[in-house]
Amino acid sequence: MIAAIDKPAIFIGPDYRILAVNQAYQDTYSLSVQAGSSRCHQISHGSEQPCDKHGEDCPMQVCQQTGRSTRVVHVHETGKGRQYCNILMRPVKDEAGMTLGFLEVLDKVEFASSEVKDNKMIGNSQSFRQMLNSINRCAVSDISVLLQGETGTGKELVARAIHDASHRAGRPFVIIECTGLNESLFESELFGYEKGAFTGATSSKKGLIEVAHGGTVFFDEIGDVPLNLQVKLLRLLETRSFRAVGGLHPKQSDFRLVCATHKDLLEMVEAGQFRQDLFYRIAGFTVRLPPLRERAEDIPLLVQQFLESVGQRHKQFTPAAMGAICQHNFPGNIRELKSLVEQACLMTEEDGIHLEDLPTHVSRRLPSPSATDNDWTTLEKVEGEYLSRACQTFPGTLDELAQRMGVSPRTLYRKLQKHGLKLAREKNRIGVQ
Numbered sequence: 001m002i003a004a005i006d007k008p009a010i011f012i013g014p015d016y017r018i019l020a021v022n023q024a025y026q027d028t029y030s031l032s033v034q035a036g037s038s039r040c041h042q043i044s045h046g047s048e049q050p051c052d053k054h055g056e057d058c059p060m061q062v063c064q065q066t067g068r069s070t071r072v073v074h075v076h077e078t079g080k081g082r083q084y085c086n087i088l089m090r091p092v093k094d095e096a097g098m099t100l101g102f103l104e105v106l107d108k109v110e111f112a113s114s115e116v117k118d119n120k121m122i123g124n125s126q127s128f129r130q131m132l133n134s135i136n137r138c139a140v141s142d143i144s145v146l147l148q149g150e151t152g153t154g155k156e157l158v159a160r161a162i163h164d165a166s167h168r169a170g171r172p173f174v175i176i177e178c179t180g181l182n183e184s185l186f187e188s189e190l191f192g193y194e195k196g197a198f199t200g201a202t203s204s205k206k207g208l209i210e211v212a213h214g215g216t217v218f219f220d221e222i223g224d225v226p227l228n229l230q231v232k233l234l235r236l237l238e239t240r241s242f243r244a245v246g247g248l249h250p251k252q253s254d255f256r257l258v259c260a261t262h263k264d265l266l267e268m269v270e271a272g273q274f275r276q277d278l279f280y281r282i283a284g285f286t287v288r289l290p291p292l293r294e295r296a297e298d299i300p301l302l303v304q305q306f307l308e309s310v311g312q313r314h315k316q317f318t319p320a321a322m323g324a325i326c327q328h329n330f331p332g333n334i335r336e337l338k339s340l341v342e343q344a345c346l347m348t349e350e351d352g353i354h355l356e357d358l359p360t361h362v363s364r365r366l367p368s369p370s371a372t373d374n375d376w377t378t379l380e381k382v383e384g385e386y387l388s389r390a391c392q393t394f395p396g397t398l399d400e401l402a403q404r405m406g407v408s409p410r411t412l413y414r415k416l417q418k419h420g421l422k423l424a425r426e427k428n429r430i431g432v433q
C-alpha cells in the first residue's frame, strides 16, 4: 500500500523504527533505509536523537498525544542538501482503536530554503517556519487568504508562493495594487472596457479580473480600497462576475483570492472604515508575516543571500558591522535589509565591510531618551519631521528616496500622504500595475 503513494512516505512504529518505505522516500535521502531497523530521525535528520531533542516539534508525539493527524514543516537532510519538507503524520489504528503505527507523507517545499538559494524565500527561525506551515496549509485549497504584515516583510513573495504551490500554478498570477485606486481606474483596470466606451477607448481591452481567469488575483494593500469601491469589490467577490465598461453582457472569471495589508482591518471595521462583510469574504484564512526584528536570527542568512544576489559573495561583514545590523530594528523589514546590503557593497572596494561602511542610523545607535516624561515624543511625530526634512532636501525622485529609506514607493507615498507632505521632484504616478 505504501508503494502506491506517489509522494515520499514511510510507516513508522512508536519507537521511530521505519517499518515500511516507498521508493520516492528512498530516492529523497542519501542514506538507505533498512525497513525494520532504520529510525526516521536517522534518515531525515542524520541524527541519533528524535526531532524534539534538537529543537523541532516531533509530529509523531503530537499524534500520540492528540490521537489525530498533524502537519509540520521540518528541515530535512536530503540527497540535494537541506530542504524544507511539509510532513503529514497520521496515526493508523486497528479495529479496536489501538494505534498500530504512524503514516508519514512528505511534500518538499520548493519555494523556501533554510540555506542561501536563488529565488527562494530564505529563513530558519521559528516564526518563519510557522509562516511556512500556514502557507502550506492554505495553498492546497481555494480558500481566500489574507496576508497580514508590515511593509517589506515579503507579502508579495508569499502571495506568489501560495499561487505556485496551488493547483492554479500554471495559470496567471495577477497583482492589483489598491493604493490610489479611484472609481474610474477600478472599473477600467479590473473589468476592462469595450471599444468606444469613453473618449480614447479606440479598441477594447481585457480587465485584470478577466486576465486572471483560472489563476490567482493578489489585491495588495486591500485596506486602501475606498469605502465606495468596497461595495463593488464585494459584489465581484461574491458573484465572480463583472461587466466591462461600455459592455452589455456580464462575464465570469474563476480566480483564487489573496489579499495583503499592513493595516489592522478589524480595527478599521470597528471604526467604520472597512466593510465587515468584505472583511469576512477576504479573510478566510489569515497568514501573519513576522517583522524582521522578530526573526533577527535570520539576518546573517539573508545578508549572505543578498550578497550573492548582487554578485558579491566574496564580501563579508565584519563582526562589528554584523552586530550593528542585527541590532537595528528594520522598520522597512527585509526590503530595508536588502538595500542596506547593496549600499554597503558600494561603499567599499575591499572584501571586508566595516561598521563605517554602514549608514549612520545603523552603525550609530540612537541614544535612548532618558526616563523623564518630557523627553519622550511619538514615533508619528519623529517620522513626520524626518520625512519633512527629506522632502525639502532630497534631490531625487520618490522611487529613489523610497529605495534609500528601505521601503516600497507605495509605502513612502502613503506616509507622505498621511503627513500631508510632497516631494518637489516627484514625477512618478502610482496606480494599478
Ligand SMILES: Nc1ncnc2c1ncn2[C@@H]1O[C@H](COP(=O)(O)OP(=O)(O)OP(=O)(O)O)[C@@H](O)[C@H]1O
Pocket: 120, 121, 122, 123, 149, 150, 151, 152, 153, 154, 155, 156, 157, 158, 220, 262, 302, 305, 334, 335, 338, 407, 408, 410, 411
Ligand atoms: N524570506 C525572504 N527571503 C528572501 N528575500 C525576501 C524574503 N522576504 C522578502 N524578501 C525580499 O524583500 C523584498 C520585499 O518583499 P515584498 O515586496 O514581497 O514585501 P511586501 O510585504 O509585499 O512589501 P510592501 O508592503 O511594501 O508592498 C523583496 O525584494 C523580496 O524579494
